[in-house]
Amino acid sequence: MKKILGLLFLLSFLFAQTTGKISGVVVDKEKKDALPGANIYIINSAYGTASDGEGRFTIINIPPGKYTLKVDMIGYKSVQLDELIVSVNRTTSLDIEMESTVIEGEVVTVEVSRLTQKKDQTGTIKNISSEEIDALPVENIGNVINMQAGVVNGHFRGGRNTEVTYMIDGVQVDESYGGGSAAVDVQPEAVQDLEVITGTFNAEYGRAMSGVVNMVTRDGGPKFEGSISGASSSFFTNSTDSNGDDVFIGLSPSLNRSEDLKFSLGGPVIGDKVTFFTNFRKQNNRGHLNGYRLFTVTDSSDFYSDNPLEWNSSKSGDRSYVPMNTSDNTSALLKIGFNFIKGVRFSLLNSYSDDTWYWYDHSMKYNPDGRVGSHKNTFYSAFQVNHMITPKFFYELKIAYMKNKTGTYLYEDSLDTRYVHDKYLESYGSGFFTGGQQKEHTKHRDLDQTIKFDVTWQANHNHSFKLGLMGISHDVKHKWQMIRNKYDGQSDLSIYEPEVFGDSTVYADIFAVKPKEAAAYIQDKMEFENMVINFGIRYDYFDPASYYPSDRRNPANQLVLPDSMMSSRIDAPVIDQLSPRVGFAYQLGGQAVLHFSYGHFFQMPPLYSMYQNKSFLIGPSDYSTTMGSVLLEPEKTITYEIGLWQELTRGVNLDVALFYRDIYNLLSTKIISTYNQIEYGLYSNKDYGNVRGLEVTVDLGNGSMKGMLNYTLQYTRGNADNPTQTFDRAGNNMD
Numbered sequence: 001m002k003k004i005l006g007l008l009f010l011l012s013f014l015f016a017q018t019t020g021k022i023s024g025v026v027v028d029k030e031k032k033d034a035l036p037g038a039n040i041y042i043i044n045s046a047y048g049t050a051s052d053g054e055g056r057f058t059i060i061n062i063p064p065g066k067y068t069l070k071v072d073m074i075g076y077k078s079v080q081l082d083e084l085i086v087s088v089n090r091t092t093s094l095d096i097e098m099e100s101t102v103i104e105g106e107v108v109t110v111e112v113s114r115l116t117q118k119k120d121q122t123g124t125i126k127n128i129s130s131e132e133i134d135a136l137p138v139e140n141i142g143n144v145i146n147m148q149a150g151v152v153n154g155h156f157r158g159g160r161n162t163e164v165t166y167m168i169d170g171v172q173v174d175e176s177y178g179g180g181s182a183a184v185d186v187q188p189e190a191v192q193d194l195e196v197i198t199g200t201f202n203a204e205y206g207r208a209m210s211g212v213v214n215m216v217t218r219d220g221g222p223k224f225e226g227s228i229s230g231a232s233s234s235f236f237t238n239s240t241d242s243n244g245d246d247v248f249i250g251l252s253p254s255l256n257r258s259e260d261l262k263f264s265l266g267g268p269v270i271g272d273k274v275t276f277f278t279n280f281r282k283q284n285n286r287g288h289l290n291g292y293r294l295f296t297v298t299d300s301s302d303f304y305s306d307n308p309l310e311w312n313s314s315k316s317g318d319r320s321y322v323p324m325n326t327s328d329n330t331s332a333l334l335k336i337g338f339n340f341i342k343g344v345r346f347s348l349l350n351s352y353s354d355d356t357w358y359w360y361d362h363s364m365k366y367n368p369d370g371r372v373g374s375h376k377n378t379f380y381s382a383f384q385v386n387h388m389i390t391p392k393f394f395y396e397l398k399i400a401y402m403k404n405k406t407g408t409y410l411y412e413d414s415l416d417t418r419y420v421h422d423k424y425l426e427s428y429g430s431g432f433f434t435g436g437q438q439k440e441h442t443k444h445r446d447l448d449q450t451i452k453f454d455v456t457w458q459a460n461h462n463h464s465f466k467l468g469l470m471g472i473s474h475d476v477k478h479k480w481q482m483i484r485n486k487y488d489g490q491s492d493l494s495i496y497e498p499e500v501f502g503d504s505t506v507y508a509d510i511f512a513v514k515p516k517e518a519a520a521y522i523q524d525k526m527e528f529e530n531m532v533i534n535f536g537i538r539y540d541y542f543d544p545a546s547y548y549p550s551d552r553r554n555p556a557n558q559l560v561l562p563d564s565m566m567s568s569r570i571d572a573p574v575i576d577q578l579s580p581r582v583g584f585a586y587q588l589g590g591q592a593v594l595h596f597s598y599g600h601f602f603q604m605p606p607l608y609s610m611y612q613n614k615s616f617l618i619g620p621s622d623y624s625t626t627m628g629s630v631l632l633e634p635e636k637t638i639t640y641e642i643g644l645w646q647e648l649t650r651g652v653n654l655d656v657a658l659f660y661r662d663i664y665n666l667l668s669t670k671i672i673s674t675y676n677q678i679e680y681g682l683y684s685n686k687d688y689g690n691v692r693g694l695e696v697t698v699d700l701g702n703g704s705m706k707g708m709l710n711y712t713l714q715y716t717r718g719n720a721d722n723p724t725q726t727f728d729r730a731g732n733n734m735d
Contacts, residue, residue, distance in 0.1 A: 018170045018216050020086040023058040024094030026051045026071060035098060038073040049391060056461045061394045064088045064193035064216050071096055077106040084112050087127035088193050088216050091120040114653055115591055118645050120532040122583025123597045124199035124657050133188045141188055145213060149695040149710035150198040157198055158691035158716035159210030162606055167214040171382055171400045172207060176474060177446055179606030183404040184380045185331045185353040189264045190279040192218040199641045199659055200597035203521040203536025203581045204466060209601045209637035217349060219337045220275030224267035231260040235288045250290040250321030258285040273340055279333040287325035289360040291368035293317040295434045297420050303429025313434055322368040325360040343388040351380040363433055370437040377405045398452035407443040414441045414481055414500045421496035439483040447475040463526055470519035476607060482507040503615045511614040517542045534583040542604050544572040544630040552682060553675050555616035565675060572630035577602050591647035602634040605667040609683040618680050623731030625680035626669060633685045636664045655697040663689040668720060669727035681727040689718030
């Protein structure tokens, strides 16, 4: 088995799906007899087919979007369906009735029923089109996601924010080290179709327990289309405290102005053979919380005396107001599509983002120049080939490269000569730092390489098989260092030069690891007249490519003890598991669908919990050290869901879902005591939680007016809110 999986890594195959399907039946309107030989095609495209002897038809591998479908047959009026929506990974089911005629060229335009998009929904899935995104008052894709029922600030149905996987065109782009977000930024204007799954999901999706977000990017069209916009905003308030002083100091339109520039353009390069789409956004946000530069980093104060007359403080700042909750964000995307060969489409996507954030720190209110900031720089490139071998069989091949660099620091160089002596970092008495600098210095880099291959076979009108293999190669480099004084311990305490240490001390955590993961699955989508069944099984594999100490009570052999109490390094084992998934959807009458789904969902904890403090060094005091473990098991969720979709009246749809989730092996931190009785935290799988809830969504639509109302009632229980809660409370002598 290991040799086979090793080969899979070399091949690096992965399944993903970014297209949809149209299927249905064509019958005589009066006699209800099947009509074989009818021509069904999408206007202004190469997609089309003919109905078989039973009047049935299927068109697969259609990119998501809004289309016009036409049905022609000699002796019958043509039928045209306008604004037919195809969503990623979904089947649009149609029942087409044709009227006989003796006049050629007559066309009957039929309104598309909302039921056509719901018949195959075996779980809670929301597909949001580009038109709907454009109409929403949102600033980013995260705002769209948070509008969905069951989603609160990135948490899906009560799960931690690390339980969601984010995908671009079917390629996972998770920030694997921290696990709480997507590493790649995609602007709303660049999204063609957004798939948000908050409940159970099919076997093709992995590395998630609570939800899936799949963003399908736009392609350029046969004509030039674009937009440009700019926005500026500021803050106004007359809020004062009980003394009549401003609550928000220094707030002014000139200082706290934010600006946002957006540009998008798409169109042909060489006719319809080569097209492009590009998107650019630049944001400068100056928030509403200001500091007051009363001090500089080299100012000092002395408030230790009980006599206020003996206090002294130097104030060399320019006394200007400084915005303290700010961000500067730049993102750019370019997608080029090629369509030279019939049945073959391929595209190249490149994305770049550069972001800097500074958060408000009340203790640094009068010394704002001493704060650290957060920095992020991401480059993402993906190449995709879609080859339609026969009208019933196609494959997709995707090659992706992602480099994500993050950091938290004041100066990028940890030995920058602008760092000052720690004696200035003093807040005694006032509670505010009247000088000095924050010395946190972290730099991190993730490099993920992925090659994906998926196969879809429409065996017949009832069975659509999908199968795939998965492989992702991670390359992680992490460097946390505490900036120290090179001359610490010498007689002259005023001398300062910044110094950092290597990974052989508790003042640094530096490591480089290359874990690998893989998966394989097979899935059958069974579609019948009134029922759809999704059944699949998934196999996941993770190789930590690291080691662990044999004795956790002396993990780095800092204590010189007998051989039986000394540690050796042991190679970490490979971790794998199987997860079955099943879902049913049953049509009730003409405008209602009942669904039920069940599944096992696994994911490895974030990489920081496996590799943090990889040198295994324990600090000299209790509860000052946490350590990763490569022996962590996958976190696991078992989910049950039952739901009903009902069209109440034209343009008004009701969606109700009941769900229950058991969450096992949640990331936690257990307390280990060394042989010299120093207690530290080791990441482990001992937390548990469960969630039960009700979601109600009402979709409203009448012409150009659309709306959505949702309500969530949810009960979430667990023994910890976050992985270190129990450890932190123990360190603070709390229950």
